[in-house]
Amino acid sequence: MPFHVEGLVAIAVFYLAILAVGIWAAWKTKNTGSDGDRSEAIIVGGRDIGLLVGGFTMTATWVGGGYINGTAEAVYVPGYGLAWAQAPIGYSLSLVLGGLFFAKPMRSKGYVTMLDPFQQLYGKRMGGLLFIPALMGEMFWAAAIFSALGATISVIVDININLSVIISALIATLYTLVGGLYSVAYTDVVQLFCIFLGLWISVPFALSNPAVTDIGFTAVHEVHQAPWLGTIGSLNIYTWLDNFLLLTFGGIPWQAYFQRVLSSSSATYAQVLSFLAAFGCIVMAIPAVLIGAIGASTAWNQTEYGVPDPIANKEADMILPIVLQYLCPVYISFFGLGAVSAAVMSSADSSILSASSMFARNIYQLSFRQNASDREIVWVMRITVFLFGASATAMALLASSVYGLWYLSSDLVYIIIFPQLLCVLFIKGTNTYGAIAGYIFGLVLRITGGEPYLYLQPLIYYPGCYSDENNIYVQRFPFKTLAMLTSFFTNIIVSYLAKYLFESGTLPPKLDFLDAVVARYSREHMDKATLVKSDNIVLNELAPVNPQHSLTLSSTFTNKEAFNYVDSSPDLSNTEDN
Numbered sequence: 001m002p003f004h005v006e007g008l009v010a011i012a013v014f015y016l017a018i019l020a021v022g023i024w025a026a027w028k029t030k031n032t033g034s035d036g037d038r039s040e041a042i043i044v045g046g047r048d049i050g051l052l053v054g055g056f057t058m059t060a061t062w063v064g065g066g067y068i069n070g071t072a073e074a075v076y077v078p079g080y081g082l083a084w085a086q087a088p089i090g091y092s093l094s095l096v097l098g099g100l101f102f103a104k105p106m107r108s109k110g111y112v113t114m115l116d117p118f119q120q121l122y123g124k125r126m127g128g129l130l131f132i133p134a135l136m137g138e139m140f141w142a143a144a145i146f147s148a149l150g151a152t153i154s155v156i157v158d159i160n161i162n163l164s165v166i167i168s169a170l171i172a173t174l175y176t177l178v179g180g181l182y183s184v185a186y187t188d189v190v191q192l193f194c195i196f197l198g199l200w201i202s203v204p205f206a207l208s209n210p211a212v213t214d215i216g217f218t219a220v221h222e223v224h225q226a227p228w229l230g231t232i233g234s235l236n237i238y239t240w241l242d243n244f245l246l247l248t249f250g251g252i253p254w255q256a257y258f259q260r261v262l263s264s265s266s267a268t269y270a271q272v273l274s275f276l277a278a279f280g281c282i283v284m285a286i287p288a289v290l291i292g293a294i295g296a297s298t299a300w301n302q303t304e305y306g307v308p309d310p311i312a313n314k315e316a317d318m319i320l321p322i323v324l325q326y327l328c329p330v331y332i333s334f335f336g337l338g339a340v341s342a343a344v345m346s347s348a349d350s351s352i353l354s355a356s357s358m359f360a361r362n363i364y365q366l367s368f369r370q371n372a373s374d375r376e377i378v379w380v381m382r383i384t385v386f387l388f389g390a391s392a393t394a395m396a397l398l399a400s401s402v403y404g405l406w407y408l409s410s411d412l413v414y415i416i417i418f419p420q421l422l423c424v425l426f427i428k429g430t431n432t433y434g435a436i437a438g439y440i441f442g443l444v445l446r447i448t449g450g451e452p453y454l455y456l457q458p459l460i461y462y463p464g465c466y467s468d469e470n471n472i473y474v475q476r477f478p479f480k481t482l483a484m485l486t487s488f489f490t491n492i493i494v495s496y497l498a499k500y501l502f503e504s505g506t507l508p509p510k511l512d513f514l515d516a517v518v519a520r521y522s523r524e525h526m527d528k529a530t531l532v533k534s535d536n537i538v539l540n541e542l543a544p545v546n547p548q549h550s551l552t553l554s555s556t557f558t559n560k561e562a563f564n565y566v567d568s569s570p571d572l573s574n575t576e577d578n
Helices: 005-028 038-047 051-062 065-076 087-108 116-122 124-157 161-207 234-250 255-263 267-296 316-327 330-368 374-398 402-426 432-447 479-503 553-557
Strands: none
Touching (some): 005 161, 005 330, 038 161, 038 255, 038 374, 051 087, 051 161, 051 255, 051 267, 051 330, 065 087, 065 124, 065 267, 065 316, 087 234, 087 402, 116 124, 116 402, 116 432, 124 161, 124 255, 124 316, 124 330, 124 374, 124 402, 124 432, 161 255, 161 330, 161 374, 234 402, 234 479, 255 267, 255 330, 267 316, 316 330, 402 432, 402 479
């Protein structure tokens, strides 16, 4: 393939435009938080992100390179099709559920990161444990989409993959470094516009290519391959449900999502942003679905791609850039490439900022340096943005199974963090003992279930398990959801068991080595002034432990306060002295 100077120039112009917008946003908001809250301004944008910018940035965070490339691939691959393209519906539902149940309590309480409620209730050590799967998810996700971007650019422009990955990562890291959430949010507006325009411009040209059969006909009839609508076999229904539940509920407990929620100007705005982003995810998936259908409807031997087709060449994951390259005019393919690179950077910058925010606040500040100055925290964030960006880039260049690692880490987010988030927000009485037990049980059940992408054999063979072509056993049983539910109920049961044993005197107070039941005011637990400011939040979770056990089941297990938040923050001037 010849080297395309025009394509390289087009991509360079796009990247420079994105960088310029990011730097402009940083300059425009450079004085925000100058009264000593600059670190919080970088993390949550001064809590003044409006509906327009907020809706764009939350949508662009989900509509990434993996989202549009993966959707197109699922529709294209024979035997899967649209029926297995679960990401658009799954992530949209996760945003709706996040808006209905999680956005309001998180924003009303004035938290700064997703890990704040865990450290407030379970202590800094448990917060550190939960940081591990959260960090893994963000870092492997960023690495996976950097890797996908490098391969995409190399298909159309024919430049070195490593060079394209490094340049893309440098630009995303640079504007995140200088502007934090402001730069990420404003560049997301531009990137989302480019994604929408670039893909929709490409679709009509690809549809009109002579080698493409009517996609309405190929949706239900086999022409070049199986119909692209796809089917869900009876043997695979539980796998489909397991993956769908993972996308729906596992898409909620991500710092990238809650960063947008917590940056909203009010709790109601946070909910509305979630609903807008859910609608945006569906709309942005439509061109990706059409491109996948076009790929499945193309006689590739009639194009410059030739034979064998992308399936035989094991390039199904690159179907979107291949359609842009071989079914569209050159200038259109370059415009579509800009859309793909926009999608990647709009997700990568969010992941890098999310990881650095959690580390700087929940690990460095709240766990080790509670008296650190605001300037110190800002510099820690800047350093970690650079380090995490460099780490994600290195993994994209060196790791051969980045996607496999991301699949595993995203499973851990669903299995470990989601049930912990349910407990910390909505279940009264859970404590650190239950949280640790749930963490361990969920982790063990997930690891022992195996991971074909990493060639990890299972230790537990659930019903329906079978061996694939690589002699790796694959689970049909929904063991991921089983692990999540086990983690959830283990947390509750062990928490109440520990509470009963200590409060009844069965175990002496000295055995409460985590200070989770008897001594909840110890240094292990975060002081309310450390986590939030007095004008943002009232924390009732640090109230003294009631020595009497409730006999009412509903009042025992339901944290009704989580459903009764109001947008206006109460005055704490009269409560701080108590």
